Amino acid sequence: xxxxxxxxxxxxxxxxxxxxxxxxxxxxxxxxxxxxxxxxxxxxxxxxxxxxxxxxxxxxxxxxxxxxxxxxxxxxxxxxxxxxxxxxxxxxxxxxxxxxxxxxxxxxxxxxxxxxxxxxxxxxxxxxxxxxxxxxxxxxxxxxxxxxxxxxxxxxxxxxxxxxxxxxxxxxxxxxxxxxxxxxxxxxxxxxxxxxxxxxxxxxxxxxxxxxxxxxxxxxxxxxxxxxxxxxxxxxxxxxxxxxxxxxxxxxxxxxxxxxxxxxxxxxxxxxxxxxxxxxxxxxxxxxxxxxxxxxxxxxx
Numbered sequence: 190x191x192x193x194x195x196x197x198x199x200x201x202x203x204x205x206x207x208x209x210x211x212x213x214x215x216x217x218x219x220x221x222x223x224x225x226x227x228x229x230x231x232x233x234x235x236x237x238x239x240x241x242x243x244x245x246x247x248x249x250x251x252x253x254x255x256x257x258x259x260x261x262x263x264x265x266x267x268x269x270x271x272x273x274x275x276x277x278x279x280x281x282x283x284x285x286x287x288x289x290x291x292x293x294x295x296x297x298x299x300x301x302x303x304x305x306x307x308x309x310x311x312x313x314x315x316x317x318x319x320x321x322x323x324x325x326x327x328x329x330x331x332x333x334x335x336x337x338x339x340x341x342x343x344x345x346x347x348x349x350x351x352x353x354x355x356x357x358x359x360x361x362x363x364x365x366x367x368x369x370x371x372x373x374x375x376x377x378x379x380x381x382x383x384x385x386x387x388x389x390x391x392x393x394x395x396x397x398x399x400x401x402x403x404x405x406x407x408x409x410x411x412x413x414x415x416x417x418x419x420x421x422x423x424x425x426x427x428x429x430x431x432x433x434x435x436x437x438x439x440x441x442x443x444x445x446x447x448x449x450x451x452x453x454x455x456x457x458x459x460x461x462x463x464x465x466x467x468x469x470x471x472x473x474x475x476x477x478x479x480x481x482x483x484x485x486x487x488x489x490x
Contacts, residue, residue: 192454196220199461205241207457208233208254211401212423212449213245217457221245224427226401227253227299228314228489231482234258243460244468245452249275251468252303256479263468266456270448275301277356278334283308286331286352294327297481298335300358303470305333307477310484315385315400317489319345324488337361341385341392360444361386364419368440369394372417376438382407383419391419408432421446 190198197220200207208230209221218224223233227250234242235257242263244254247270254263283295297309298318306312313321315338322330322342330349332339334356343351364387373381373394382404383395392398397407401420405427408416415436418424422443429437460466470478 192458193220196454196458196461199458203241203461203464204239205243205461206237206239207243207245209245209452210247210250210423210449211405211427212421212446213452214423214450215426216454217245217452218423218426220454220457226314226316228316228400229402230254231257231299231314232486234263235486237261241461241464243457245457246270247272247275247448248468249300249302252470252478253299253482255468255470256303256475256482259475262464264460264464265466265468266453266460267451268466270451272300272358272448274298274334274356274358275305276334278305278354280308282354283331283333290329292327293329293331294325295331295333296322296325297333298338299482299485301334303478304474306481307474309333309481311488312481312485313489314485316402317485318342321485321488322346322349322351325349335386337387337389337392338385340389341398358386360421360446361419362388363442364388364391364440364444365442366390366394368442369417369419372438372440376415376417376436378413379415379417379436379438380411380413381417381419384421387419395419404428405431408435408437420444421449423449 207221209218209224234254244251251265295309297312299312299314330351336353339353380396382397409431417438
């Protein structure tokens with residue numbers, strides 16, 4: 190029996206479901222029941238009836254899965270898989286902004302810990318951040334922790350006063366404008382599709398700027414056949430699967446999230462067998478963090 194067959198049998202025996210982010214290894218995406226970005230996976234998790242969820246992603250995703258499904262077992266293939274950006278804001282920064290502005294909404298990128306979410310008013314993803322900030326009644330917005338996504342949101346919602354902190358995704362921040370330019374020179378007909386977590390110089394070159402799922406959908410719908418991709422290399426699997434006749438070019442310094450790549454088939458099999466590595470969020474943090482996710486799902490409808 191292959192490892193894939195073992196996983197499928199255990200999944201059936203335990204009525205388990207596997208969720209996978211676009212950035213995990215292709216073979217893990219292949220075995221998953223649902224593949225998507227953070228927003229899609231959050232919507233899926235909330236509606237699942239399966240008693241066991243294997244969440245193939247980093248720690249904040251497991252926390253979000255637990256918060257949305259506290260009555261289920263949410264299992265993480267690797268508990269050490271983390272997101273550096275998920276920690277990049279201080280409580281003091283949030284408290285200082287609340288003292289300064291009466292009319293303030295603290296908007297938290299879902300790529301953050303449950304504790305950070307608990308300090309905030311609503312969570313967002315790159316797919317719904319602009320829509321949610323527009324829908325908020327507040328004029329003043331503190332966007333945490335990603336300065337690059339926050340800058341993108343601020344540009345789309347100029348009627349709001351959007352304030353930023355200094356957080357960032359090291360993988361997207363490291364996408365080099367020179368490498369994107371070199372790809373464009375080599376493939377002049379290619380469109381440049383970029384994630385808003387990239388730096389301003391790179392996002393300024395984009396023909397399309399949007400979330401991971403947005404990039405995939407854009408490339409699939411486009412009549413163009415060549416694309417330069419400014420996001421994590423894991424999206425190649427879904428892009429090529431949906432578009433076998435199109436070509437996708439990534440920067441020479443490939444954007445690779447090593448934490449996402451910690452998720453392997455062997456680890457998926459292990460947690461399914463032993464039901465280890467269960468995600469938990471406890472205490473007051475859980476209640477407050479859950480409210481930000483519920484509000485996100487409501488405002489993003």
